Amino acid sequence: MLEKNGVPSKEQVISCFPESSILVKPKAIIECYQEIPCNPCETSCPFDAIKIGVDINTRPIVDTSLCTGCGICVTKCPGLAIIVASILNDKAIFKIPYEFLPSPKKDENWNALNREGNIISKGKILSVLDSRKQEKTKLITVEVSKEYLYDFITIGCPDER
Amino acid sequence: MKKTPMLIIGGGPAGLSCAIQAASLGQSVTIVERSHSLGGQLVKQTHKFFGSEKQYASVRGFKIAELLIQEYEKYKDLIEVVLDATVTGLYPDKVCTIVQNGRYYKIKSEVIVVATGASEKFIAFENNDLPGIYGAGAVQTLMNQYGVLPGNKIVMVGSGNIGLIVSYQLMQAGVKVVSVLEAAPLIGGYLVHASKLRRLGVPIHTSKSILKANGSACVESIVIADLDDSWNPIPGTEETVEVDAVCVSVGLSPMHQLLSMVGARILFIPELGGWVPKVSECHETSVDNIFACGDLSGVEEASSAMVEGRLTGLFAARRLLGTIDNDESIHQDLISQLEGLRSGPFGKKTREGLLQMKEEGQC
Numbered sequence: 175m176l177e178k179n180g181v182p183s184k185e186q187v188i189s190c191f192p193e194s195s196i197l198v199k200p201k202a203i204i205e206c207y208q209e210i211p212c213n214p215c216e217t218s219c220p221f222d223a224i225k226i227g228v229d230i231n232t233r234p235i236v237d238t239s240l241c242t243g244c245g246i247c248v249t250k251c252p253g254l255a256i257i258v259a260s261i262l263n264d265k266a267i268f269k270i271p272y273e274f275l276p277s278p279k280k281d282e283n284w285n286a287l288n289r290e291g292n293i294i295s296k297g298k299i300l301s302v303l304d305s306r307k308q309e310k311t312k313l314i315t316v317e318v319s320k321e322y323l324y325d326f327i328t329i330g331c332p333d334e335r
Numbered sequence: 336m337k338k339t340p341m342l343i344i345g346g347g348p349a350g351l352s353c354a355i356q357a358a359s360l361g362q363s364v365t366i367v368e369r370s371h372s373l374g375g376q377l378v379k380q381t382h383k384f385f386g387s388e389k390q391y392a393s394v395r396g397f398k399i400a401e402l403l404i405q406e407y408e409k410y411k412d413l414i415e416v417v418l419d420a421t422v423t424g425l426y427p428d429k430v431c432t433i434v435q436n437g438r439y440y441k442i443k444s445e446v447i448v449v450a451t452g453a454s455e456k457f458i459a460f461e462n463n464d465l466p467g468i469y470g471a472g473a474v475q476t477l478m479n480q481y482g483v484l485p486g487n488k489i490v491m492v493g494s495g496n497i498g499l500i501v502s503y504q505l506m507q508a509g510v511k512v513v514s515v516l517e518a519a520p521l522i523g524g525y526l527v528h529a530s531k532l533r534r535l536g537v538p539i540h541t542s543k544s545i546l547k548a549n550g551s552a553c554v555e556s557i558v559i560a561d562l563d564d565s566w567n568p569i570p571g572t573e574e575t576v577e578v579d580a581v582c583v584s585v586g587l588s589p590m591h592q593l594l595s596m597v598g599a600r601i602l603f604i605p606e607l608g609g610w611v612p613k614v615s616e617c618h619e620t621s622v623d624n625i626f627a628c629g630d631l632s633g634v635e636e637a638s639s640a641m642v643e644g645r646l647t648g649l650f651a652a653r654r655l656l657g658t659i660d661n662d663e664s665i666h667q668d669l670i671s672q673l674e675g676l677r678s679g680p681f682g683k684k685t686r687e688g689l690l691q692m693k694e695e696g697q698c
Contacts, residue, residue, distance in 0.1 A: 176530075178520070178522065178541045179522075179533060179538070179540075179541070180522065180529030180530045180532060180533035180539050181530070181533050182530065205527075205530070206527065207526055207527075208525060208526055208680070208681075209680050209681075210527070210679065210681060211385060211387075211638075211675060211676045211677075211678070211681065211682065213386075213387050213388075213392065214387075214388075214393035217387070217388055218393070229675065229678060229679075230386070230387050230676075231675070231678055231679030231680075231681075231682075250383075250393045251393075252382065252383035252385050252392065252393055253525060253528065253531070254531050255527040255530070273507060274507055287534055287535070288534070289530065289534050290533060290536075291534050291536030292536075309383070309395060309398070310395075327534045328534050328535070330535070330536075
């Protein structure tokens with residue numbers, strides 16, 4: 175239970191995703207389950223695709239028709255609660271925030287982790303972005319099998335486990 | 336005796352913001368700060384802040400300190416900063432006694448803003464004085480300010496935002512966080528912070544706490560147990576966990592001591608963190624021309640402390656300068672920022688606490 179152990183239920187996770195047909199293009203997925211006074215996702219979006227409004231406690235809503243999946247909000251969110259997801263053939267491709275060392279490198283295979291911290295498969299690192307604007311939150315593009323669309327959330331260093 | 340029109344005690348997020356606001360209106364001020372640098376607790380915060388743009392959302396805490404210091408430097412000719420100086424006394428004639436590098440002296444001021452912040456609470460358990468048992472503030476100071484690891488294998492006691500954030504920072508520093516314990520039945524801080532830890536394999540246990548620590552020269556293991564609905568340990572659930580450090584993060588209490596000394600009215604409002612000075616809507620205490628802001632007048636996030644500091648800077652400057660250009664628009668902007676930060680479910684305690692303070696009658 176999310177309020178007791180930090181793990182959202184599968185239903186909660188799925189409620190944050192648009193229909194799979196929309197994910198042929200990358201879209202931001204926001205797992206912001208509480209009304210927190212916070213709005214950098216909205217103000218950082220260059221396409222006005224994230225709506226919070228005047229009351230900054232309102233939970234953000236993504237307009238998938240405007241979202242380009244650029245990933246700017248992913249590194250802006252102080253709660254690391256945003257990822258970008260897309261489906262390409264039998265693969266699910268994610269852009270995730272990452273704030274640990276060592277940094278993954280392109281073409282490496284890292285452990286793919288679920289929301290409980292368990293290893294679910296390997297994830298292939300497709301790119302690593304670390305521009306100054308990201309303020310030390312790296313944006314990692316990772317590829318896993320499509321079956322892990324609602325399970326994958328982050329990566330773990332393969333040497334550690 | 337040194338004299339100044341406006342004295343601010345504490346150069347943390349509230350005090351520094353207060354000074355900047357007052358100086359931006361043309362008021363000269365003096366900040367007295369205990370530590371060797373401005374910024375208070377911000378300097379050891381490595382996480383990105385919540386809030387909105389005006390409260391530096393998405394900027395890391397230590398960067399916010401740098402931005403505030405840059406802003407202060409614009410008004411350097413109006414803001415005097417006295418560092419490494421501890422205010423040891425505050426008297427009704429607005430005289431402060433100060434100890435700085437072994438020297439003891441006094442400053443007299445027309446208006447005083449007390450922004451002393453809050454200190455960490457601790458909990459009682461057997462051997463809680465063993466080396467290796469820290470408060471979360473000490474862990475952040477060692478690790479984030481001075482690059483010293485507090486231990487290698489640690490248990491976090493408390494799942495408020497500070498406990499969750501510091502656990503994440505410990506992991507970033509390479510420390511093994513065995514678990515986070517929370518005595519209450521639900522996680523206290525933002526669930527996004529909890530999820531960040533859980534996805535990296537850190538278990539968070541609610542209704543569980545620490546009973547005792549074992550070790551001779553330093554902590555070697557701890558005993559933890561489940562708690563019942565009345566927060567009593569349930570016999571038979573005890574478990575020994577090997578650690579070389581424990582971090583205690585169980586809340587903050589406002590540092591009202593100087594205001595108690597000067598005879599300001601102090602109220603007990605648990606929703607605001609305990610003993611807090613009674614302040615008016617203009618953040619003035621029951622002693623004329625002595626104001627209070629930041630965690631001292633109610634424990635909240637640093638975002639709120641910065642806005643409250645600016646607001647109190649406006650009120651204090653108004654007292655000294657009389658009329659202020661754009662007073663109404665500055666006031667409205669700051670009030671609406673505070674309302675925005677406090678209007679959600681996480682602001683409920685603060686809203687209830689402030690209401691209690693209001694109902695306590697005039698200062």
